[in-house]
Amino acid sequence: MTGGNCSDNRRKGVGSDHDADDTEIHPSRWWMPLFSLFLGGLILAAMWIGGNPRDGLWGFALLAGVGALLLFGTRSETLQGLGGPGRDERWAMIDIHATALTGLVVLVVLIGAWLWELAHGRDGGPYGQIMAVAGLAYIVSVVFLRWRS
Amino acid sequence: MKNEIRELRTARGLSQEDLAKKMDVSRQTINSIEKERYTPSLPLALTLARFFAKPVEEIFDAKGE
Numbered sequence: 001m002t003g004g005n006c007s008d009n010r011r012k013g014v015g016s017d018h019d020a021d022d023t024e025i026h027p028s029r030w031w032m033p034l035f036s037l038f039l040g041g042l043i044l045a046a047m048w049i050g051g052n053p054r055d056g057l058w059g060f061a062l063l064a065g066v067g068a069l070l071l072f073g074t075r076s077e078t079l080q081g082l083g084g085p086g087r088d089e090r091w092a093m094i095d096i097h098a099t100a101l102t103g104l105v106v107l108v109v110l111i112g113a114w115l116w117e118l119a120h121g122r123d124g125g126p127y128g129q130i131m132a133v134a135g136l137a138y139i140v141s142v143v144f145l146r147w148r149s
Numbered sequence: 150m151k152n153e154i155r156e157l158r159t160a161r162g163l164s165q166e167d168l169a170k171k172m173d174v175s176r177q178t179i180n181s182i183e184k185e186r187y188t189p190s191l192p193l194a195l196t197l198a199r200f201f202a203k204p205v206e207e208i209f210d211a212k213g214e
Contacts, residue, residue, distance in 0.1 A: 077177050088174040089190050090181060 029071065032083045035066035107134065151210040156184040157201045172196060 012122045040063030047056030073079030114127035155164070158168050158179075169176040172193060181187035191195065198205035
């Protein structure tokens with residue numbers, strides 16, 4: 001079908017057209033900006049309750065700025081990709097690799113902090129517990145994804 | 150993965166943007182495929198092969214990776 005139009009084939013996310021909906025995490029361009037705003041609101045509320053509304057407002061302003069950047073930064077492919085809409089299979093792959101890399105960095109920091117705590121005669125908390133949750137989450141994810149594939 | 154996408158696209162007078170729209174991916178994805186930095190998924194490779202009316206193994210060369 002040379003010259004044919006294939007635009008009906010939605011190729012969002014890794015995998016076939018069949019499972020495109022399974023990998024579509026951000027269905028709207030408003031999703032991530034609104035999530036940023038929501039997170040900023042939670043930070044503001046938590047800090048307000050904790051008696052520090054000034055820092056809470058700074059946190060809210062920062063996340064509102066991030067939300068605005070994601071919403072209006074349409075000329076940058078990176079901002080578009082971070083914002084959600086317009087992602088295709090390449091972006092899904094970038095997202096998976098970036099998530100894995102982030103997990104690796106967090107894990108290295110957690111192990112370092114845990115060892116630091118142990119070396120100073122403390123029980124290693126809360127880093128040990130966080131690593132236990134992470135390890136369990138990884139095993140459950142592997143079992144689930146293996147069962148699903 | 151080595152591929153003939155750029156040659157096939159330019160032979161048809163299409164821009165990267167045109168091909169991206171037809172494949173329902175971003176222009177940057179077509180650019181990455183042409184520069185052999187990104188290997189497309191099997192569905193996208195098959196759709197590209199169908200679009201250019203060529204067997205997929207004539208467009209993509211896994212041994213040339």
